[in-house]
Amino acid sequence: MLKALELAGFKSFADRTRFDFPDGITVVVGPNGSGKSNIVDAIKWVLGSQSAKSLRGKDMSDVIFKGSQTRAAANAAEATIIFENADGNLPVDAPEVHVTRRVYRSGESEYLINNQAVRLKDVRDLIRGTGIGIDAYSLIEQGKVDRMLQANAKDRRAIFEEAAGISRFKAKKVEAERRLARVQTNLTRLGDIVDEVG
Ligand code: ATP
Secondary structure, three states, rough: OOOEEEEEEOOOOOOOEEEOOOOOOOOOOOOOOOHHOOOOOOHHOOOOOOOOHHHOOOOHHHHHOOOOOOOOOOOOEEEEEEEOOOOOOOOOOEEEEEEEEEEEEOEEEEEEOOEEOOOHHHHHHHOOOOOOOOOOOOOOOOOOHHHHHOOOOHHHHHHHHHHOHHHHHHHHHHHHHHHHHHHHHHHOOOOOOOOHHH
């Protein structure tokens, strides 16, 4: 369950800012341009969104606080999403799971799970099938309802599979099949060599 979100130097959130999401419904209100959508952008970003456009920017470095009349620009943007894991729903042996993404102006970037450096793939594996991912349906933005209604049967099935937690096993199966195919190629090559030598 989503417990909190911490931002620092991310878009309009220059200072470290924490949002707590207690049980029930959380509503974010504020005037136009005050940064409400930036919170959703941060969730997508920390979960691995690779598309600047989907974060409403031109370049990935656009997520870094660019400074204002009174403050200098930030050198890095950071977002941490905090999941409650007392029920062990996520495959991490800790009661809370912190997923952090950081990007520096130099272009360097990193992902952390509970403060340990990991690959983007590890973040994807962690959240796949939880229904939280960037391709999942926990973030319903403008236009998405239309796309869901107009989806063909195959795409609609993918929506249910993600919600039911099947998609993570499907991805694992594809990976295993690819590995098997590689082993098969190696075996064939080995057979050829044995024939040549023998
Ligand atoms: P609306 O109700 O109009 O959709 P909103 O509350 O959702 O508004 P956002 O779109 O989240 O607002 O916030 C946009 C604001 O974030 C703008 O004021 C923009 O200048 C600011 N912003 C975006 N990227 C950066 C950045 N890199 N550095 C500083 N400010 C930024």
